[in-house]
Ligand code: NAD
């Protein structure tokens with residue numbers, strides 16, 4: 001089969017690799033019809049995630065048709081059309097039973113590696129380094145899906161790939177980002193990052209009742225999309241004005257009730273701050289650039305919530321813990337527990353409350369994955385989200 005393989009930092013190649021095989025009686029094989037590129041893939045592309053190996057197949061947002069099932073798979077049959085959540089979860093461990101699917105205790109065969117870095121291991125993820133299991137990803141013609149009865153969501157007839165594909169990751173991720181804010185009617189939520197994850201966090205904050213949602217980014221086309229399609233009531237371009245001051249102006253001096261970081265470890269920022277974090281990162285004195293996160297913490301109102309769905313990998317510098325403690329902030333975070341949200345969000349799509357496909361700007365064949373990564377990384381051609389077709 002053909003697959004998009006990581007060959008080194010900023011080096012990808014679509015190669016012919018062996019077809020996946022069933023390794024357990026609980027596995028299924030899915031023939032991919034649509035797969036997307038995520039901001040999280042950029043962290044792998046740019047070399048910020050350790051333990052990538054030459055030839056690793058990327059991709060954790062995918063859907064397709066079941067073509068093979070193991071003997072113990074009960075819920076899926078050959079021919080079913082499914083969307084697959086990016087965290088691999090067993091469904092029966094203590095974490096899974098508690099709905100914390102992205103913290104599954106059984107799905108990462110390399111748990112010792114992750115535990116060395118983070119204390120304990122989270123779930124294995126598709127196409128996301130050996131630290132997180134070394135599972136081949138979904139930017140490929142075929143994928144092996146472990147624990148096939150737990151993750152895959154059967155797609156009801158009449159829904160297109162575009163409408164449901166993002167149930168694999170960015171819709172539930174944006175939704176969880178908003179849900180962690182415990183939004184009450186009348187509240188104001190600010191969202192850093194108007195990438196696909198930020199857009200769906202904005203849309204979800206509106207679904208959950210936020211009165212005002214403020215989008216923050218530096219790309220005008222992304223801020224325009226946030227206002228036109230996601231439901232942002234205000235936008236701030238951080239290259240044109242001080243985010244902190246603008247947020248004070250918009251909230252009578254108090255700050256937003258909740259702040260969502262949908263940027264993560266590769267944040268940009270005003271020149272001196274960016275130069276500081278970029279230099280420390282290059283010298284390996286910090287692993288991540290927490291520019292948006294620091295700003296979100298400082299801007300949040302007293303007693304408010306900072307919800308972090310942007311991905312961080314390691315250690316941060318100048319982290320304003322004093323603001324968190326002294327102003328009674330709540331910090332919440334996580335890789336998305338996708339399986340927890342599948343039914344609820346599919347129902348929203350079926351009812352027409354939301355159509356997450358509004359983020360798609362480019363459709364390309366899988367063969368063009370390397371060019372698509374380049375375009376998405378540099379936000380060329382007003383790229384918001386790329387879907388690859390096999
Ligand atoms: P993206 O690269 O398209 O979007 C990131 C956006 O952040 C860009 O538009 C960029 O201009 C903006 N940005 C950079 N610095 C900023 C700053 N200082 N202030 C405001 N905006 C800034 O990526 P995406 O696909 O939207 O993903 C966003 C993040 O979400 C990534 O870190 C990704 O790894 C993470 N993610 C997390 C989960 C999860 O489960 N928690 C799931 C999917 C993606």
Ligand code: ZN
Nearest residue numbers: 038039040169
């Ligand atoms: Zn993703």
Ligand code: ZN
Nearest residue numbers: 090093096104
């Ligand atoms: Zn589990």
